[in-house]
Amino acid sequence: MAVRDHLRTLRLAAWLGWQIESNWARPALFLLYSFIRPIATTLILVIMYLIIKQDVSSDPAFFSYVYLGATFYMFVSSVVFGITYVIHADREHYQTLRNIYISPVSLYVYIIGRATGKVALAALAVVISMAFGILVLGLPFDPMLVDWPLFAIAMLLGLACLVSLGLALAGISMLTAKHSTSINEGVGGLVYLLCGAVFPITVLPAWGQAIGLMIPVTYWLELIRRSLYPGEGIAMLGGLQDFGDLTILSFLLASTLVFAALSLAMFHLADRNARRKGKLDMITTY
Amino acid sequence: MSSAIEVRSLSRVFSGRKEIVALDDVDLTVEEGELFGLLGPNGAGKTTLIKILCTLLLPSSGTARVLGYDVDSEAKQIRKRINMVSGGEISGYGLLTIRENLWMFTQFYGVQGKVAKQRIDALLEEFGLEDKADVKLRTVSTGQRQKMNIIRGFSTDPDLIFLDEPTLGLDVTTSISIRNYLRRWVREREGRTMMLTTHYMREAEELCDRVAIIDRGRIVAVDTPAGLKRRVGNDSSFLIETTPIDTARLSSLTGVRGLTARPSNGHLKVRMVLEDESVIADVISAVVAAGGKVVGLSKNEPTLEDAFMHLVGRGLE
Numbered sequence: 001m002a003v004r005d006h007l008r009t010l011r012l013a014a015w016l017g018w019q020i021e022s023n024w025a026r027p028a029l030f031l032l033y034s035f036i037r038p039i040a041t042t043l044i045l046v047i048m049y050l051i052i053k054q055d056v057s058s059d060p061a062f063f064s065y066v067y068l069g070a071t072f073y074m075f076v077s078s079v080v081f082g083i084t085y086v087i088h089a090d091r092e093h094y095q096t097l098r099n100i101y102i103s104p105v106s107l108y109v110y111i112i113g114r115a116t117g118k119v120a121l122a123a124l125a126v127v128i129s130m131a132f133g134i135l136v137l138g139l140p141f142d143p144m145l146v147d148w149p150l151f152a153i154a155m156l157l158g159l160a161c162l163v164s165l166g167l168a169l170a171g172i173s174m175l176t177a178k179h180s181t182s183i184n185e186g187v188g189g190l191v192y193l194l195c196g197a198v199f200p201i202t203v204l205p206a207w208g209q210a211i212g213l214m215i216p217v218t219y220w221l222e223l224i225r226r227s228l229y230p231g232e233g234i235a236m237l238g239g240l241q242d243f244g245d246l247t248i249l250s251f252l253l254a255s256t257l258v259f260a261a262l263s264l265a266m267f268h269l270a271d272r273n274a275r276r277k278g279k280l281d282m283i284t285t286y
Numbered sequence: 287m288s289s290a291i292e293v294r295s296l297s298r299v300f301s302g303r304k305e306i307v308a309l310d311d312v313d314l315t316v317e318e319g320e321l322f323g324l325l326g327p328n329g330a331g332k333t334t335l336i337k338i339l340c341t342l343l344l345p346s347s348g349t350a351r352v353l354g355y356d357v358d359s360e361a362k363q364i365r366k367r368i369n370m371v372s373g374g375e376i377s378g379y380g381l382l383t384i385r386e387n388l389w390m391f392t393q394f395y396g397v398q399g400k401v402a403k404q405r406i407d408a409l410l411e412e413f414g415l416e417d418k419a420d421v422k423l424r425t426v427s428t429g430q431r432q433k434m435n436i437i438r439g440f441s442t443d444p445d446l447i448f449l450d451e452p453t454l455g456l457d458v459t460t461s462i463s464i465r466n467y468l469r470r471w472v473r474e475r476e477g478r479t480m481m482l483t484t485h486y487m488r489e490a491e492e493l494c495d496r497v498a499i500i501d502r503g504r505i506v507a508v509d510t511p512a513g514l515k516r517r518v519g520n521d522s523s524f525l526i527e528t529t530p531i532d533t534a535r536l537s538s539l540t541g542v543r544g545l546t547a548r549p550s551n552g553h554l555k556v557r558m559v560l561e562d563e564s565v566i567a568d569v570i571s572a573v574v575a576a577g578g579k580v581v582g583l584s585k586n587e588p589t590l591e592d593a594f595m596h597l598v599g600r601g602l603e
């Protein structure tokens with residue numbers, strides 16, 4: 001019974017999220033926002049890479065390392081910040097948060113549903129960025145050599161982990177004003193640096209590496225790279241060469257489970273706090 | 287059978303730069319099937335009480351039970367059976383149509399598809415919104431958005447509905463038809479309860495079975511509108527019409543329980559509640575002393591407004 005209710009909530013919220021995401025009233029703006037901006041961000045990194053390394057073909061593994069990391073990191077920003085945005089948008093722009101809050105639906109499930117639109121868009125942006133990399137920049141890629149099962153499992157776990165992280169931050173968003181995105185940006189920047197998104201964590205000081213190894217995103221990106229790169233060369237770069245694919249997969253699974261549990265606890269704590277402090281229908285005044 | 291709402295020693299404090307006691311040791315019982323009103327000046331704590339009862343806000347101390355469940359520990363059970371709408375509420379997803387917005391909310395409550403559709407259609411017609419049903423919400427007027435939210439409240443067929451100033455900002459005809467609907471909604475099926483807040487005495491008087499008068503976080507009186515009026519006593523409600531004067535002096539006279547002044551045709555109509563009839567002589571002297579000229583004086587049947595002044599010591603405006 002309860003499961004059926006949650007599924008219904010998930011479906012409705014996903015539908016709503018998609019209606020909001022695909023609001024093509026101004027297609028140019030939509031395209032700009034959803035694709036061109038994230039891809040441009042990736043390209044800045046590529047240009048920086050080219051300035052340092054001169055050309056792509058001299059070190060294809062390292063180029064793939066940077067390009068795949070930057071491309072798939074789009075999921076992180078899009079999902080994590082997309083989810084926290086749901087709280088602020090529903091509370092202040094649509095002013096529906098309190099109506100949803102006092103309804104029988106689980107806010108947690110509702111937010112996951114709303115996030116699916118973001119995930120779909122991020123996936124599209126990643127596909128476009130990959131196509132651009134392969135066709136224009138000569139990113140090494142061979143569909144016959146991709147470890148598809150590993151890729152699929154890694155994506156599934158990775159998304160679960162990102163959604164958890166997003167929900168923990170969404171909990172915090174319930175308590176904060178709309179313009180205080182600094183927490184999110186801080187977390188985002190930190191994760192970016194510590195998870196080996198564009199450079200191997202081996203260049204970090206020991207404490208940085210230690211933290212990096214506790215973030216599931218690190219394992220996720222490593223598995224994505226290993227599964228997509230044709231050949232072995234890329235596994236040597238990330239500082240995780242001592243671990244086999246399955247070991248890393250189990251790290252990812254374990255850390256995702258821990259993250260999910262933590263985020264659930266954090267969300268419930270924040271929910272209670274918001275209800276105690278009367279923050280659920282707060283409108284940020286400037 | 288338990289009451290629809292049972293509030294015991296309920297307090298709510300907002301901490302900030304200055305501590306605000308929004309509700310101060312409130313006790314209140316509302317029975318199933320009642321149309322219950324909360325009447326009080328701005329900042330009295332009406333909205334705060336409603337927010338606590340509809341599980342949006344936690345009490346600071348004391349307990350509140352809604353439909354037999356505790357608002358703190360059993361919110362889940364409460365949420366299935368209540369709904370809440372506040373006046374001037376413009377919430378909703380602008381890129382969905384009115385019908386889609388309403389549909390989504392009924393589905394959050396698990397209302398069966400066909401039932402939801404019929405109910406939404408009937409309510410859209412009831413509130414004269416059927417021609418806007420398939421129009422995107424962002425293109426409709428504020429009042430129409432507000433009507434949609436009132437429909438949202440009823441579309442889930444709650445056992446208990448909270449309405450915070452439901453007719454705020456709506457035009458007169460709309461307000462009347464909404465009041466009619468509210469009355470019918472409570473009367474037509476047994477066991478449905480409504481709690482509403484209002485600033486309009488007429489609304490409280492016309493609609494409510496019982497009214498709680500709330501001031502500065504405290505419940506001053508709970509009674510039927512007739513019962514509240516009876517408390518004023520027969521001899522003490524007056525209307526004086528005078529040339530314009532400063533009424534501040536009048537309100538500070540001993541024996542004046544409360545007054546409201548409204549300008550009318552270049553004169554001032556002062557409605558007042560006195561401790562007893564004899565005080566009227568002092569009042570007239572004070573008007574004259576303030577430079578005013580009394581052009582009319584009448585004794586009135588007490589209204590709910592007089593009862594309010596009698597109990598709170600000032601008018602509602």
Ligand SMILES: Nc1ncnc2c1ncn2[C@@H]1O[C@H](COP(=O)(O)OP(=O)(O)OP(=O)(O)O)[C@@H](O)[C@H]1O
Pocket residue numbers: 277278300301302306307308326327328329330331332333334335
């Ligand atoms: N979130 C909040 N934070 C701080 N103070 C608050 C908050 N909500 C309400 N208050 C304060 O609590 C008191 C009661 O407010 P409430 O909104 O319950 O009054 P009300 O009776 O609904 O008034 P009105 O008729 O103006 O709607 C007011 O002094 C208000 O400033």
Ligand SMILES: [Mg+2]
Pocket residue numbers: 332333334450
């Ligand atoms: Mg209010």
